Amino acid sequence: MGEAATWRVAVRTLCDFTAREGDLDHRFTPAPSAREGIDGHALVAGRRGDGYEAEIPLSGTFEGLTVSGRADGYDPLANRLEEVKTHRGRLDRMADNQRALHWAQVSVYGALLCAERGLASVTLALVYLDIATGRETVLTREASAAELAAFFETQCRRYLAWAAQEAEHRARRDAALVGLAFPHPDFRPGQRDLAESAYKAASTGRCLLAQAPTGIGKTLGTLYPLLMAMPRRGLDRIAFLTMKTPGRRLALDALSALGADVPAADATDTERRPLRVLELTARDKACEYPGRACHGEACPLAAGFYDRLPAARQAAVTRGWLDRASLREVAGEHGVCPYYLGQELARWCDVVVGDVNHWFDANALLHGLARANGWRTGLLVDEAHNLVERARAMYSAELDQRRLARLRRAMPMPLKRPLGRLARQWQALVKEAGLDEAGQPGAPAYRVLEGLPAGMVAALQGVASAITEYLGEHPEEASLELQELLFEALAFTRLAERFGDHSLCDLARHGRGRAVLGLRNLVPADFLAPRFEAAHAAVLFSATLSPAHFHRDLLGLPEATVWREVASPFAAEQLELRIRADISTRLRDREASLEPIVSELAGQFRRRPGHYLAFFSSFAYLDAALACFCEAHPDIPVRTQTRGMREEAREDFLAGFAPGGESIGFAVLGGAFAEGIDLPGDRLIGAFIATLGLPPADPFNEALKARLAARFGRGDDYAYHIPGLIKVVQAAGRVIRGPGDEGTVVLMDDRFARREVRARLPAWWGPPVTTRGGAAPPARW
Template structure:
């Protein structure tokens, strides 16, 4: 082995590789959140005596392998090194292989400490802190420095062959990426400008907001420059994050065009494959082979002996290199292990991860956790980034349903009846007080009521915390035969309480009563910036791209992007003569005018269709409005084919809707603005020749949105703009973008609402549009 060989690994990653064995077991759950873990570590440190050292940085080297990390705490007086682990419930439920992993970590830290401080021996302690009660359990061992050194060497030797392979892979990968060629003869108009902006963002460690039009090839235009930047900027990993499944497919197709693929294809003389490990992450529900079984060895055959079979599966997976959903499942089935958790493991070892935005931005995001734990220089690409504001709001929101609590209280085991009973009474008190009219007379229990509360209902939150502790204890004592709904309530309560701990001006608390005994309590995030800002700061560079990211200040403010974030707008390659844009400013689609608008909207649809037959999409603000127009349209225009988006469409239903748009066909598809067919679909050529948009896209003027407006006004001074106008126009421009998909496309866009004629609205529309007013459908 070369003495110059250098490979760095974190203590946790080393032990995860060398010390895990036996079954996959998630019964000792739910684990505390990252925030609760940090608070727990701080609590333990605060209880120790003077001179106690917290977060002790340690590192050491064996045969060119550099191992480093931070030990949780060291007491020099007692000569005791501590590894702190937070947990919930009965500690005896912890699987033995979890405990073995914890001991391995503290022993490696002990070896590093003894070597660094020239100690002859040390006490090693595992400190288990029960997060609900604050109770500590200490397990202690005495070790000599020589014993710990032997243990450290054994772990390093176990890992060294893999480390050498990883180092060799990194060299091959970086060398190939230095010579990576663009896969087409030339760049499309605007694509080079986009690529240059992405590369500069990586080179300067900045965030980039780039608005680039549909049709220029944004996916490959962002992947290519960032891949070429990886060796030059020392990037360890890249994440391509999407909002929907089709976005993942586009990214994987682009990576394949750039040369990524199965390594073993080289042996078959099919092609020369770029030495780039690509992993597709999918949701657990879609990857699970046994959805009817629990995730532990006694229930699921793919969890039994998972860690014993993992090394061979991991070896086979990285030998392939290309690990989309199908390939990952093939490896998992071949080695009889869970494909979902195999994917979680391989996220440690793959160069490019393609997944959902939740994998980096939500509270317990795996990719963010791995990057932090391993010190990665991670670059992030976010596709369709105009959706990130709403997606992030959802990540940091939670709600509880009174009906579930009432139902479980009636069927609860004896040990839970008292805490659930207290919770039921707190619910009743909250609903009674929150829903009482200002005059003092209680409203009808059957009448729907919505209230934005002044703050958190502290008494109910306290009761929720007590209930969570009681349910956790019960599940600890009765792990078999657990009521799934009881466990689901526990997860919901814990999620709610975690957000309650961080409640502030970025969120509000509301109560919606739908009838007697049916109220929903929610914590709704309004400004995700406070949660997302640390994620942007942690990444080496983040590029957010979409066709609709204007105005830039809206996304900077609401997402918490750094002040040095760069704004880039790529000029559209399309020209005004490709899209005939007309405004019907004699039509109002406001709620009060909606019934009167049906007839002129139907007349405009039929007039345009008869003037230029082909495929069209017509977008409306709601299903109710859509259905009213569709009914009148079918009555008056039976000869024109029409089909409609419906509530709760399955994936097969959505595919059938889009299948109607065949080349050379004719008809009008009715859809809801902001829904499944308003963005992310591609109908080039004559598969779609026009669109009608009968709404300004504004969110409803209800109590929630008015509260959102007030909060955004208070924080940014742009309440109406941020709560209503910008989100609405983003939906409009996205839907309109379905019409022109390439340089040869021609089409028509009809905007039906008088507000589209306002100067401030037209100033927010794409600059390449040339808008004409059409005040009467016959003019």
């Protein structure tokens, strides 16, 4: 254990890679929090004698691999080395692969300790501390220094073979990327500017906000320069993060164009791209046995998972291209779960394509791996204008009074008392807030609370603790509903611990006996800022990232963030832009607006037949307009978006926009068809937008406005105007998708004619043709 180090690895990482065995087991087991774990370790150390050594740094080297870590404790008098693990409830519920991992860890520490101190043998002890009772369960075994050294060397050899392979892969990858060629004869107009800006961001380790028009190839224009930067700037990983599934497909298509999907087994040396690409898919979509629990007794792909994982992992990294279908194929060949194989491969792939939650969520996989391994990560965030709302949802939580009451009736006796205390807190909170629980006419239905209801939060913490203790002792009672209740309680209380002016607490009544308590994030910047700091560089791109200060403020972007607006390759002559200034789509004017809207739709269709999309502010408005249109013009083909539309139905809706056809599609602004879809050429020749996209001026949005005004001095803009116009521009952007496209956009509301509104529309649209009818409505938003 004295050679010069070529590779370094932590004890936990080494054992996690080499020593797990047996089944995958994700049955629910109540786990201590990080704070409870730290306190538990301190408790054990405090119980030992004066000579007890805690947190001992140990390291050793074998054939160029340095292994290091901190052993929990050593008693020199007893010659006993301890590995302390905190737990809740029954130890017999601990998965076998966890126990194997624990023994491996203490054995490696034992080898390092014996080598460092010249010990002939040592007693190894696993100390399991029940944090609820403070009781210790100690498992021990005697081990000689020679036995431990042999074990250590075996683990090191297993890891070294992989480490050497990874080093070779990294060298080959970087060599190939140095000479990476752009996959087309030339860049599209504007694409080169975007690529150069993205490369500079990666080179300088900065954050870039890039507003670039639809149709210039933003996905390829950002992936290519970051791949070029990987060898030159020492990037370990690229994470391409998307808001929706279609964005993942675009990223994979771009990587395919760059040659990343050439199978290693079939490629020649000149064709081969030694680049590992992984698509991360949601668990419910990747699961091969829906409805079955994730453990060996219930799922055949969980049985023996860790025994088959090494071969599956090797096959996967050899293949390199691991989109959803390829990953499923590898998993099937080796009889392992594709979802958890993907989670493992996130550690070993160069480019990971997945949802934004994999980096920005509170428990994000990629962010956690990057922090644990010290990766230099390049982030690419597609359709970044959506990140504000997505992040707000990540850091919000709510509780439903009626659901809790229903669960209370079915709960075992030990849980009825804490749930009863919670029910009484509900009643007191509703009464105090002035929301009449009986639903009397005139009682307010919504109230923003002054702060966190302390009694309610305390009662909820009591419920979480009671459920945790109960499930620790009665794991067979871990029903799905009980687990969901626990997770909801924990999510709410953990957010409550971080409550500040970035969030608000509100209470809404939804009928008799049903109130919903919400803890809602308003300014995600406070949560996201550390995530951006953890990345080496980040490129956020979209067609609608203006104004820059809106996204800088609400996302918590670094001070040195660069703003870049890429000039549009499109000309005003491609787009006929009209404003119907005689129409008001305000709520009070909706009924009167239907006839002129229908007339405009039909008139434009008859002047230039083809495919159109008409966007409305809500399904109620859409339904009213559709009924009126069908009655007045039954000969014009229509299709419509519906509430809760499934993926297959959405695909059918889009398939109806076939080349050479004619129809008007009715859709909701901000919905599935208002952004992220591509209908080039004559698949879509026009859009009608019958709304400014403004959120309703309800108590919540007014509270949001007040909070944003207090923090940034821009209440109306940040709460209403900017989010609304982003939706409008996104929807209108469906029309012109390429240099040969021509189309029409009709903005139907008098407020679009205002100077301050027109100033926020894309400059390349050119001046609109404005038509007016009768007297204009009052000049207000």
